[in-house]
Amino acid sequence: MEPTDGPLIRARNLTKRFDAVAAVDGVDFDVWPGEAFGFLGPNGAGKTSTMRMIACASPVTAGELTVIGMDPRTEASAIKARLGVVPQQDNLDVEITVEENLLMYARYFDIPRNVAARRTKELLEFVQLGERRRSEVEPLSGGMKRRLTIARALINEPDVILLDEPTTGLDPQARHAIWDRLYRLKRRGATLLLTTHYMDEAEQLCDRLVIMDKGRIVAEGSPRDLIARYSTREVLELRLHDDVRAGLHGQLDGLAERVQELPDRVQLYVADGERTLEQVRARGVPLVSALVRRATLEDVFLRLTGHTLVD
Amino acid sequence: MTGLLRVVQRNLIVYRRVWRGSLFSSFLQPTMYLLAMGLGIGALVDRTAAALPGDVAFLDFLAPGLLAAACMQTATFESSWPVLGKIRWDRTYDAILATPLGVGDIVRGELAWVALRLTTVAGAFTIVMALFDVPRSWTTLLAIPAAVLTGVAFSAPVLAFAARRSVVSGSNSFNTMFRFVITPLFLFSGVFFPIERLPALLQAAAWGTPLFHGVALVRGLVLGSFESWIWLVHLGYLLVMLAVGYVAALWMFRRRLHA
Ligand SMILES: Nc1ncnc2c1ncn2[C@@H]1O[C@H](COP(=O)(O)OP(=O)(O)OP(=O)(O)O)[C@@H](O)[C@H]1O
Ligand SMILES: [Mg+2]
Numbered sequence: 001m002e003p004t005d006g007p008l009i010r011a012r013n014l015t016k017r018f019d020a021v022a023a024v025d026g027v028d029f030d031v032w033p034g035e036a037f038g039f040l041g042p043n044g045a046g047k048t049s050t051m052r053m054i055a056c057a058s059p060v061t062a063g064e065l066t067v068i069g070m071d072p073r074t075e076a077s078a079i080k081a082r083l084g085v086v087p088q089q090d091n092l093d094v095e096i097t098v099e100e101n102l103l104m105y106a107r108y109f110d111i112p113r114n115v116a117a118r119r120t121k122e123l124l125e126f127v128q129l130g131e132r133r134r135s136e137v138e139p140l141s142g143g144m145k146r147r148l149t150i151a152r153a154l155i156n157e158p159d160v161i162l163l164d165e166p167t168t169g170l171d172p173q174a175r176h177a178i179w180d181r182l183y184r185l186k187r188r189g190a191t192l193l194l195t196t197h198y199m200d201e202a203e204q205l206c207d208r209l210v211i212m213d214k215g216r217i218v219a220e221g222s223p224r225d226l227i228a229r230y231s232t233r234e235v236l237e238l239r240l241h242d243d244v245r246a247g248l249h250g251q252l253d254g255l256a257e258r259v260q261e262l263p264d265r266v267q268l269y270v271a272d273g274e275r276t277l278e279q280v281r282a283r284g285v286p287l288v289s290a291l292v293r294r295a296t297l298e299d300v301f302l303r304l305t306g307h308t309l310v311d
Numbered sequence: 312m313t314g315l316l317r318v319v320q321r322n323l324i325v326y327r328r329v330w331r332g333s334l335f336s337s338f339l340q341p342t343m344y345l346l347a348m349g350l351g352i353g354a355l356v357d358r359t360a361a362a363l364p365g366d367v368a369f370l371d372f373l374a375p376g377l378l379a380a381a382c383m384q385t386a387t388f389e390s391s392w393p394v395l396g397k398i399r400w401d402r403t404y405d406a407i408l409a410t411p412l413g414v415g416d417i418v419r420g421e422l423a424w425v426a427l428r429l430t431t432v433a434g435a436f437t438i439v440m441a442l443f444d445v446p447r448s449w450t451t452l453l454a455i456p457a458a459v460l461t462g463v464a465f466s467a468p469v470l471a472f473a474a475r476r477s478v479v480s481g482s483n484s485f486n487t488m489f490r491f492v493i494t495p496l497f498l499f500s501g502v503f504f505p506i507e508r509l510p511a512l513l514q515a516a517a518w519g520t521p522l523f524h525g526v527a528l529v530r531g532l533v534l535g536s537f538e539s540w541i542w543l544v545h546l547g548y549l550l551v552m553l554a555v556g557y558v559a560a561l562w563m564f565r566r567r568l569h570a
Binding site for chain 1: 413
């Protein structure tokens with residue numbers, strides 16, 4: 001049972017079907033102790049379905065899944081005792097106070113009262129909600145609710161923390177507050193498993209990630225690896241008038257490793273964007289605007305799936 | 312067992328905020344009913360010749376029936392909207408299922424919670440009945456668990472109903488349930504008049520419905536009027552209904568919350 005040297009979570013050909021829909025279509029991955037592992041993918045990719053199977057909230061349709069050395073089919077309760085879960089949609093208990101949410105959650109885990117009281121106090125400080133401890137849940141802002149949900153997931157000192165889109169729908173300030181808490185957890189050696197459809201979140205938080213699309217894993221690696229493997233270092237984004245674009249006739253040929261046509265722009269994948277831009281100008285292509293940027297996971301995703309991450 | 316207790320405990324924390332009002336109304340409701348219907352209508356009814364079974368006064372006939380019906384109503388209410396809210400709107404059960412507790416703990420916990428609530432309702436009702444000098448036998452004390460059983464037997468299938476996947480507007484179907492199931496049962500299960508007053512067909516139908524058995528059981532215990540094994544039929548009916556409802560609730564909850 002003790003995960004001394006194996007992965008904390010191991011999935012092989014893991015599959016989840018809802019009637020005809022294959023929400024998760026045969027995925028393989030390993031999550032190792034102490035790492036922050038991400039699932040990056042667009043809406044409907046199967047991220048939540050995967051998380052719910054790991055959390056023993058949803059039965060596995062086919063394939064193998066081992067969580068902390070145990071089988072979710074037969075040892076759900078023992079697995080759940082050692083997980084912390086932050087679901088996609090907050091499910092705080094709105095009928096009781098902030099503090100009672102943590103205390104009651106501790107009771108579900110059979111944590112002794114004095115320990116629960118101490119952890120509740122510490123965790124509310126950790127997520128900066130100490131002052132709101134006697135407040136109702138309803139009046140809290142979205143970011144505060146999210147932080148409270150994170151605190152609640154930590155009440156049992158879990159071996160793995162599952163976070164399903166921890167910052168979706170939050171304003172930038174609230175997102176940064178959450179990222180900051182997650183960094184701190186990482187530094188303490190926590191194992192994080194998170195899903196996101198924000199590539200900046202994945203790049204900042206994940207040591208390793210898989211890119212998911214339509215229930216399948218299309219690539220796996222560290223953010224840096226993936227960019228190096230599937231993209232050039234820089235991207236030159238060109239915006240052109242439609243008629244110019246229609247009459248290009250190969251004027252951009254040979255300038256870039258790869259050219260990606262998008263509805264509103266053309267992206268040139270190159271090592272040195274500024275130089276390519278000069279070359280484009282030298283060829284006399286009239287531009288509305290041009291932008292050189294470093295490649296991101298978004299480019300990796302586009303390359304692998306042919307569509308953008310956030311629609 | 313501890314899982315069940317945790318769910319009860321959670322509901323108790325919420326209930327702690329409203330228990331005063333709730334307890335007050337547990338006494339107020341039966342007092343008002345027994346005053347208005349028992350004494351008021353009873354004064355008229357008792358003067359007519361048509362005798363009630365066992366020659367009891369109308370108040371004595373009515374009170375135990377109302378006790379069983381009150382438990383049915385509290386139980387159905389507690390198992391409908393609040394439970395639907397926890398399934399669908401607040402997702403309270405999803406949160407609980409992320410802990411070592413399972414679906415079975417939730418279903419058993421909610422049933423135990425309803426039983427606890429009903430014990431206070433039935434206890435208060437029995438005290439009020441005693442003040443009106445209704446009880447005829449020491450077996451009145453057994454009427455409290457019998458009334459609780461009546462309520463819980465309703466609670467189980469209503470839990471299953473609340474966990475249906477298909478409903479778009481759950482509260483609408485609860486309205487329908489109250490209007491077309493609970494209210495007719497309340498009126499035609501022998502709470503207000505002996506079912507022997509009904510046409511033969513409806514009498515037979517009444518035997519098939521649960522509240523009739525709850526009323527008969529509770530009334531028999533309060534008035535000490537059981538002379539045969541018939542109480543076993545009433546008890547058996549309620550136990551079977553509870554068992555079937557429990558299995559259905561487990562099945563529906565699992566389908567709904569563990570998909
Ligand atoms: N309970 C369910 N019943 C039927 N189909 C479902 C259910 N849950 C998910 N699906 C389907 O499975 C697929 C994957 O959904 P999932 O929620 O896992 O995706 P996701 O990557 O989490 O998406 P999002 O970014 O929108 O949260 C979708 O097509 C979805 O419609
Ligand atoms: Mg999702």
